[in-house]
Structures are given as structure tokens and as C-alpha cells.
Amino acid sequence: MMTKTFQYCVYGALFGALFPVVSTSFDLLIQGLPLTLSNAVQIQRDQPLHWVIDSAPVFLGLFAGLAGRRQDAVIVKVLELTSLNARLHQEQENLASLSAGLRQLFDDMPLGAAAYGAENNLLSANLAFAQFVEGSVQAQTALEQEVAKLNPTEAAQEISLQTNDVTKYCLAWRVDLVGLGETRYWILLTDVTTHKAREKQLVTASKLAVLGELAAGTAHELNQPLNHIRLVTANLSNLLKRLPADTDVLQTKVDAISGSVMRAGKIIDHMRSFGRSDPATMEQVSIESAVKGALILLTSKLHDPPIQVEINLAENLPPAQGVESQLEQVFINILANAIDAIRDTDPSTKRITIAGSFAEGLLSIRVRDTGGGLSDTQMDKLFVPFFTTKEVGKGTGLGGSISYGIVKSFGGNIVVSNWERGAEITVSLPVASRT
Numbered sequence: 015m016m017t018k019t020f021q022y023c024v025y026g027a028l029f030g031a032l033f034p035v036v037s038t039s040f041d042l043l044i045q046g047l048p049l050t051l052s053n054a055v056q057i058q059r060d061q062p063l064h065w066v067i068d069s070a071p072v073f074l075g076l077f078a079g080l081a082g083r084r085q086d087a088v089i090v091k092v093l094e095l096t097s098l099n100a101r102l103h104q105e106q107e108n109l110a111s112l113s114a115g116l117r118q119l120f121d122d123m124p125l126g127a128a129a130y131g132a133e134n135n136l137l138s139a140n141l142a143f144a145q146f147v148e149g150s151v152q153a154q155t156a157l158e159q160e161v162a163k164l165n166p167t168e169a170a171q172e173i174s175l176q177t178n179d180v181t182k183y184c185l186a187w188r189v190d191l192v193g194l195g196e197t198r199y200w201i202l203l204t205d206v207t208t209h210k211a212r213e214k215q216l217v218t219a220s221k222l223a224v225l226g227e228l229a230a231g232t233a234h235e236l237n238q239p240l241n242h243i244r245l246v247t248a249n250l251s252n253l254l255k256r257l258p259a260d261t262d263v264l265q266t267k268v269d270a271i272s273g274s275v276m277r278a279g280k281i282i283d284h285m286r287s288f289g290r291s292d293p294a295t296m297e298q299v300s301i302e303s304a305v306k307g308a309l310i311l312l313t314s315k316l317h318d319p320p321i322q323v324e325i326n327l328a329e330n331l332p333p334a335q336g337v338e339s340q341l342e343q344v345f346i347n348i349l350a351n352a353i354d355a356i357r358d359t360d361p362s363t364k365r366i367t368i369a370g371s372f373a374e375g376l377l378s379i380r381v382r383d384t385g386g387g388l389s390d391t392q393m394d395k396l397f398v399p400f401f402t403t404k405e406v407g408k409g410t411g412l413g414g415s416i417s418y419g420i421v422k423s424f425g426g427n428i429v430v431s432n433w434e435r436g437a438e439i440t441v442s443l444p445v446a447s448r449t
């Protein structure tokens with residue numbers, strides 16, 4: 015007995031030879047209508063040709079399709095068109111809701127975004143962008159001027175803006191578009207004002223920690239000139255009792271007292287200015303005074319045990335762009351670590367060398383110590399906040415990360431490596447532009 019499928023094939027061949035409908039049905043099948051499961055289900059659900067798809071494998075379906083009547087073919091075609099239309103409609107709805115969703119995302123996202131045309135004309139901006147410039151046309155123009163200087167391939171750049179007497183900070187970058195309608199580029203920005211304020215608090219906290227750490231040593235350091243003054247005044251008083259005294263001797267004593275007073279005053283002044291809150295704007299900073307200022311605060315640490323410090327700054331070193339007390343803080347952190355590393359080494363080799371040079375608009379300050387250097391882990395983590403190998407109460411683990419943040423905010427860089435006998439930290443800073 016012939017199987018049903020075989021029957022279909024025979025009928026298919028016969029009808030195929032006899033009726034013009036063949037081409038329509040064949041067309042339909044060639045278009046792949048029965049070849050996909052979704053079509054199969056649809057046709058099965060709605061109309062006649064269900065057996066074609068339901069029971070026959072694809073190539074048998076082809077034969078079977080040849081057996082279909084014109085009517086069936088037309089119905090299936092209409093069905094297909096209707097379903098296509100429905101799908102198109104669905105796609106349109108999906109697209110519309112996607113577009114509405116994207117618009118809402120654009121409007122509400124915390125990242126500020128603004129689209130600009132070929133003439134640098136603002137086409138649209140979202141809420142976060144408008145909030146950042148606080149609706150001030152002046153602030154917006156200032157921001158645009160800053161962003162226009164950005165290279166689209168560069169990473170985000172920090173920009174500060176004065177809006178209604180408040181300084182705001184953002185990280186901004188520009189994304190150029192090609193061939194996407196009117197929009198030529200986007201300005202994207204993220205408000206980092208709060209983050210900057212916290213960073214500042216952290217820098218102040220780290221300064222206070224440095225001052226706290228140095229307090230005992232500094233008290234000792236202040237005691238020395240005070241003891242000296244006490245001795246000299248006692249001596250002076252004895253001399254005055256035996257008048258007439260030699261005025262030259264008296265003068266030497268008075269000079270010695272004033273020398274000690276000046277020394278003590280210098281340390282106190284320095285501690286006060288170091289502890290003061292930093293100015294908001296950058297200034298021209300002398301590398302020499304930042305290095306020497308750091309050494310004044312570290313005097314006590316350098317005396318016990320005695321460590322030799324060699325300063326080798328190139329002549330006429332131009333000033334760097336930055337904040338003096340912050341640069342001083344960077345050197346304090348670097349030098350304090352060097353002193354700690356050197357502490358337990360051979361007394362004859364305890365040395366720190368500070369070398370400063372200048373080339374192609376960049377200042378380079380290299381600090382080398384003889385403390386044996388950093389291990390791979392120390393090297394990897396030096397700039398990671400709270401990494402410390404020092405005992406509790408001795409280290410905060412903030413020196414490296416804060417120095418890194420400060421140097422980066424000046425547009426510079428800080429790198430660490432080892433040389434034969436210890437660590438080598440190099441700070442590079444852009445030279446201040448002449449005003």
C-alpha cells in the first residue's frame with residue numbers, strides 16, 4: 015500500500031504537470047514559507063495547507079505544495095501578507111517605545127549630554143547638562159570653549175566653571191559623529207564637584223595626619239632653639255651682672271638668641287602654613303621652596319638617626335603650575351617614606367638624593383634613597399589608598415595615593431622604580447605658563 019507521503023508526491027507531480035497553479039504554489043514554497051517553524055505553526059493554526067508543513071519533511075513538502083490548489087495558495091499568501099503587516103506594525107510599535115525609552119534615558123540620566131551641530135550650535139541637551147550650567151548662558155559658553163579645546167580621542171578632562179559664585183567641577187569629553195544627521199558631536203560631562211570637595215577633605219586629613227606624626231619630632235626640634243635661648247639668656251644675665259661688659263660679646267649673645275628665635279619661628283610658621291586650607295586656584299610654585307619646605311618639617315626625622323640629604327637642582331629651574339603646600343605635601347610623603355626605609359640600614363650609607371631637571375616644558379624631580387627599594391607588591395600598590403606595610407599608628411597608607419592625586423591634578427605624573435640601592439620616585443610636572 016502506498017504511503018500517504020508517496021501519494022502526495024505522485025499527486026504533486028501530476029498536478030504540477032497539469033495546472034498553471036503550480037507556479038504560484040511553487041513560488042510560495044520557494045519563498046520558504048513552509049520552511050520555518052513559525053510559518054508552519056501559523057498556517058497550521060489558520061488554514062488548509064497544514065498537512066504540507068505538518069507531516070512532510072521539507073523536500074516532500076515541496077512536492078506536496080505542487081499539489082496545492084490555487085485557492086489554497088492565495089489564502090496562504092494573504093495570510094502571509096496579513097502576518098507580515100501585523101509584524102511590521104509590531105516592529106513600528108517596538109521602535110516607537112524604544113525611541114521613547116531612549117529619550118527618557120537621555121533626559122533623566124545623571125550624565126550631562128548635549129548635541130551640537132556643524133556650527134557648534136546647541137541642538138539639544140538633557141537635564142543633567144542644563145543643571146550643571148544652571149541655565150547660565152555664560153557658564154554654558156565657558157564650558158563649550160573649554161570642551162572645544164578637547165581632542166575627541168583624549169580621555170575625559172577636568173574642567174572647572176564659575177556658576178553663580180560657586181566653582182563647579184566636571185569631567186568632560188567630546189564624541190564626534192560622522193554621517194548621523196545634523197549632530198556633529200556630543201559633549202558628555204559628569205559633575206565631580208562633590209567628589210572634589212571630598213578629595214580636598216582627604217588631602218587636609220592626610221596633612222593633619224602628617225602634622226600629627228611629626229608633632230613629637232617637631233616639639234623636640236623646637237626644644238633645641240628654646241634650650242639654646244635659655245642658656246644664652248642665662249649667660250647674658252651673668253655678663254650683665256658684671257658690668258661693664260664687653261659689648262661685642264653681648265652682641266654675639268643677642269644675635270645667637272635672635273638666630274634661635276628665627277629658627278623656631280620658621281618651623282612654627284611652616285607648620286601653620288602647611289596646615290592651612292589650600293587655595294582653590296593654581297599658582298606658580300618654586301620646586302626649590304617646596305623641597306626645602308618639606309625638609310624643614312622633616313628636620314627632626316632627618317636628625318635621628320642622621321641622614322645625609324643631597325639636593326641637586328638644575329640652575330634656573332622654572333616654576334611649576336600647582337599649589338605650593340600641596341607640592342610640599344607630595345615631597346613630605348616621598349621623603350618620609352624614604353627616611354622610614356633608610357632607618358634600619360647601614361649608618362654609613364644613609365642618604366637621600368634629590369635631583370631636579372627641566373626639558374621640553376616638563377620639570378622632573380627624582381628622589382632616590384638607600385633604603386633597599388620596594389618589593390613587587392609594594393611597587394604595584396604604592397598608589398593604592400590605604401596600602402601600608404607600616405605598623406598601626408605609623409602609616410596611614412594614604413601618602414602614595416594622595417601624592418598621585420595631587421600630581422595628576424597639576425597635569426603631571428609620578429612613577430616609582432628601584433635603583434641599585436633603593437627606591438627612586440620621579441615626579442614630572444608641567445612648567446607654569448608665563449603670565
Ligand code: ADP
Pocket residue numbers: 347351352355383385387388392395396397401402403404408409410411412413414415437
Ligand atoms: P604609608 O607611608 O602611610 O605606609 P604610603 O602610601 O606613603 O603610605 O606608602 C605605602 C607603602 O609603600 C609603604 O607602607 C611602604 O611599604 C611602601 N613604600 C613607599 N615608599 C617607599 C620607599 N621609598 N622605600 C620602600 N618602601 C616604600
